[in-house]
Amino acid sequence: MRTEVQLEPIPNRADYEKVQCIFRRANRPVTLKFEDVVYEIKINNNNSYFSRCQTLKIEKKTILKRITGAVLPGEMLAMLGPSGSGKTSLLTALGGRLGGKLSGTITYNGRPFSNAIKRNTGFVTQDDVHFPHLTVTETLVYTALLRLPNSLTREEKENQVRAVIAQLGLTKCKDIIIGGQFVRGVSGGERKRVSIGQEMLINPGMLFLDEPTSGLDSTTAQQIVSLLLELVQRGRTVVMTIHQPSSNIFYMFHKVLLLCDGNPVYFGRGSDAMGYFESVGYAPSVPMNPADFLLDLANGVSFNHSEQSQMAIKQALISAYEHNIRNKLKEDLKGIEGQGQEIIDDKKIGKWSTTWWQQFSVLLSRGLLWWQSDISHLQDQVALIFFMVSFWGFYGISSALYTFPKERAMLAKERSSGMYRLSSYFMARVVGAMPMEFLLPTIFVNISYWMGGLRRTADAFFKTLFIILLSVMSSEGIGLAVGALVFDLKSAATFASIIMLTFLLAGGFLVQHVPAFIAWIKYISLVQYAYKLLLISQYRAGEMYPCGPSSHCLVSEFPSIKLVGLDHAAFSAVMLVVLTLAFWFIAYFGLMRVGVTP
Numbered sequence: 125m126r127t128e129v130q131l132e133p134i135p136n137r138a139d140y141e142k143v144q145c146i147f148r149r150a151n152r153p154v155t156l157k158f159e160d161v162v163y164e165i166k167i168n169n170n171n172s173y174f175s176r177c178q179t180l181k182i183e184k185k186t187i188l189k190r191i192t193g194a195v196l197p198g199e200m201l202a203m204l205g206p207s208g209s210g211k212t213s214l215l216t217a218l219g220g221r222l223g224g225k226l227s228g229t230i231t232y233n234g235r236p237f238s239n240a241i242k243r244n245t246g247f248v249t250q251d252d253v254h255f256p257h258l259t260v261t262e263t264l265v266y267t268a269l270l271r272l273p274n275s276l277t278r279e280e281k282e283n284q285v286r287a288v289i290a291q292l293g294l295t296k297c298k299d300i301i302i303g304g305q306f307v308r309g310v311s312g313g314e315r316k317r318v319s320i321g322q323e324m325l326i327n328p329g330m331l332f333l334d335e336p337t338s339g340l341d342s343t344t345a346q347q348i349v350s351l352l353l354e355l356v357q358r359g360r361t362v363v364m365t366i367h368q369p370s371s372n373i374f375y376m377f378h379k380v381l382l383l384c385d386g387n388p389v390y391f392g393r394g395s396d397a398m399g400y401f402e403s404v405g406y407a408p409s410v411p412m413n414p415a416d417f418l419l420d421l422a423n424g425v426s427f428n429h430s431e432q433s434q435m436a437i438k439q440a441l442i443s444a445y446e447h448n449i450r451n452k453l454k455e456d457l458k459g460i461e462g463q464g465q466e467i468i469d470d471k472k473i474g475k476w477s478t479t480w481w482q483q484f485s486v487l488l489s490r491g492l493l494w495w496q497s498d499i500s501h502l503q504d505q506v507a508l509i510f511f512m513v514s515f516w517g518f519y520g521i522s523s524a525l526y527t528f529p530k531e532r533a534m535l536a537k538e539r540s541s542g543m544y545r546l547s548s549y550f551m552a553r554v555v556g557a558m559p560m561e562f563l564l565p566t567i568f569v570n571i572s573y574w575m576g577g578l579r580r581t582a583d584a585f586f587k588t589l590f591i592i593l594l595s596v597m598s599s600e601g602i603g604l605a606v607g608a609l610v611f612d613l614k615s616a617a618t619f620a621s622i623i624m625l626t627f628l629l630a631g632g633f634l635v636q637h638v639p640a641f642i643a644w645i646k647y648i649s650l651v652q653y654a655y656k657l658l659l660i661s662q663y664r665a666g667e668m669y670p671c672g673p674s675s676h677c678l679v680s681e682f683p684s685i686k687l688v689g690l691d692h693a694a695f696s697a698v699m700l701v702v703l704t705l706a707f708w709f710i711a712y713f714g715l716m717r718v719g720v721t722p
Contacts, residue, residue: 152244153197154232154329154361156218157457161228163188163213187213189386190228192450194457195379197329200352200362202369202394204415205383206423211365212250212334214383218363219247219332232330243477246323250335252315256304260294260318261285263302267322269486273477288321292351313344317351324355331355333364342370349373371413384422389441391453404444405429502669506684508576509658513651514628516565516592520599521606521620523561527553528607528715529616535715550712554604561600565592579662587661594700595654599624601707602650608714627651650703653696656688665690 164184188210195201203211216222218230220237232241254263268281276284289298294317302318303309310318316336323331336352337345349369353376356362366373374380377394390397398414401407401421408417409427420426421441424434432440476483528535539546569589578584602623610616627649630642646652663685668676680690 152329153359154241154244155194155196155234155460156230156232156330156361156363157194157234157460158218158230159192159228159454159457161188161191161214161217161226161230162186163210163217163222163227164225187386188217189388191381191383191388192453192457193379193381193388193391194460195361195363196460197359197361198356199378200356200364200376201379201381202374202377203363203365203381203383204367204369204418204422206419207367208385209383209422210386211383214381215332215334215363215365219245221247243326244329246320246326246328246331248319248323248331248333248336250338252312252319254302254304254315254318256302256309259299259301260310260314261289261298263318264288264321264325266486268325269478270483271322271326271477274479274482284325284327288324292317292321292324294318294321311344312340313347316340316348320348320351328360330361330363333362335365335367337366337369337373346370346373349376368419369415371415374413374415380418382418382422384424384438384441387438387442387445388449389422389438389445390418391445391449400448404441404448406441502679502682503684505576505578505662506659506682508572508578509662510655510684512569512572512592513595513654513658516568516596517599517624517627517651517654519564520561520596521603521624524557524600524603525607525616525620526613527557527604528711529611529613532611546715547712550708550715554600554708557600558597561596562593565596568592584661588658591654591657591661591700594697594704595650598650598654598700598704598707601704601711604711605707605714608711624651648703650700652688653700653703656696657693657700659685659688660690660693660696663690 164186167183167185191210191214193201203214205211213222217226220242230237235241258266264285265282268285269278272281272284289295294314297310297314301309302315309315320331320333320336331352333352336348340348352362352364356378374394379392380390380394380397381388382390382397390400392400394414397418398407401417406421406426407428421437424437426432426437429437478486535549538544539549566589569585569592573585573588574580578588603620606616606620606623610619626645628651630645630649630652663679665678665680667679669679669682670676679685
């Protein structure tokens with residue numbers, strides 16, 4: 125029941141080949157050059173508990189120390205180093221996303237960072253942050269609608285999405301939800317491909333990735349890096365941080381930058397790294413993964429130099445870099461000055477790709493969880509129905525819970541004067557509150573029923589409205605009963621919440637295998653009866669729904685429906701009324717405890 129986006133098949137072979145060719149070459153190739161990049165932050169070293177009465181001691185800490193290098197179109201640079209070595213800080217600085225005191229020179233095709241460069245740059249963060257309930261296609265389509273310029277029509281933007289899905293191998297999972305910590309969806313590798321795909325939609329000339337293989341198994345990690353290598357071979361510039369790649373992955377990198385406590389200790393071809401360190405006196409004692417060996421060195425560990433301290437090894441590597449690499453690297457940078465295609469004039473590029481109204485429309489559309497769904501999305505419809513029951517159940521409890529506790533003193537005073545019977549007071553209080561208590565649920569049903577795409581008949585609509593109002597009355601009965609029995613508001617709120625949550629768990633949707641010793645709760649659960657009645661108002665026992673690419677199943681066999689069933693509607697309605705009356709009687713007898721004297 126969310127706002128679903130589906131891509132129609134491409135009509136003919138010519139259009140299909142056109143879509144497949146969109147990403148064969150980068151939009152505008154980029155040559156990245158950075159020289160003597162230094163990054164400093166201010167830290168407060170005053171840890172005194174009484175620091176308010178003292179002058180704060182602000183010191184500077186250098187995170188990056190004169191980092192130099194270059195990456196050309198068709199090259200992939202991997203930045204290695206232990207945790208805290210400055211990899212992510214450097215990547216963020218090169219991607220134009222780092223604030224604070226940053227010095228040195230970073231150029232893109234010989235120009236500083238600008239809006240035009242930002243539009244031609246993709247940045248994939250380490251954490252894959254997505255809306256878990258959106259499908260792969262929906263995620264990419266919404267991104268395309270927001271990030272691609274107005275010069276493209278919606279059809280052309282959807283073609284971009286088709287191209288990305290095909291290129292990244294997401295075709296098989298394009299209609300599966302992303303998922304998350306508590307929602308099952310696509311695999312970790314597919315989720316990472318979606319993150320890359322969101323950046324590839326703009327067909328960037330340069331792509332930055334922070335730990336793209338983090339949390340993935342070795343096979344999936346190699347698939348991701350192989351995919352990036354394909355992008356590089358089509359003229360893109362790729363820069364990534366990576367913690368501990370396998371040897372197979374390591375040899376895919378064209379260039380490697382090794383960092384040690386913010387200092388560069390190697391920059392050059394990945395295939396030349398082992399030879400370089402051997403030339404400066406550091407070679408592995410046994411055959412090993414080059415990446416593991418480099419990380420050991422960056423940590424100050426060398427089994428052939430066990431007599432040296434970690435700090436001594438690090439200083440030796442830094443000195444070797446200064447003597448053997450830095451000057452030659454700077455000379456090489458002069459030779460690649462001005463390479464790469466020019467970026468479009470920044471004055472012609474605005475900050476945003478789309479207008480405010482377009483952004484608002486797309487974000488509103490994405491925010492509508494349920495919109496005009498049908499029985500083909502049975503799980504979503506059933507979820508909406510259960511949400512309606514649970515939401516208005518809590519509404520009824522919260523609106524009635526404080527009715528009697530806040531009037532206890534007045535009730536005791538007036539009853540002690542013999543002003544009225546308790547029964548007349550109770551019924552006047554219940555009936556008088558109904559019009560206002562029914563107003564909001566009625567408005568809600570009138571809006572959400574049609575937006576949610578539920579059964580479009582007058583009979584089904586009015587049954588739904590009646591059931592929601594009846595469940596509100598029943599839940600109000602719980603609130604009145606708890607408020608009458610427990611006059612302490614904090615305790616009453618806690619107790620009422622526990623009751624309602626217990627009814628929700630036994631309602632047949634959240635927990636479908638309730639232990640036998642507490643299974644009896646469902647017989648007094650207003651949630652189950654209201655949920656059952658709403659399902660009966662929407663579905664028929666012999667109705668079918670699509671449960672696969674070319675198969676249909678009985679609605680009555682759907683797990684969340686099968687547990688409560690689509691029969692005994694009259695019994696459920698009677699039980700809901702009985703429960704409502706029972707809660708009212710409990711509330712009434714609870715009020716009898718309020719004495720006739722104040």
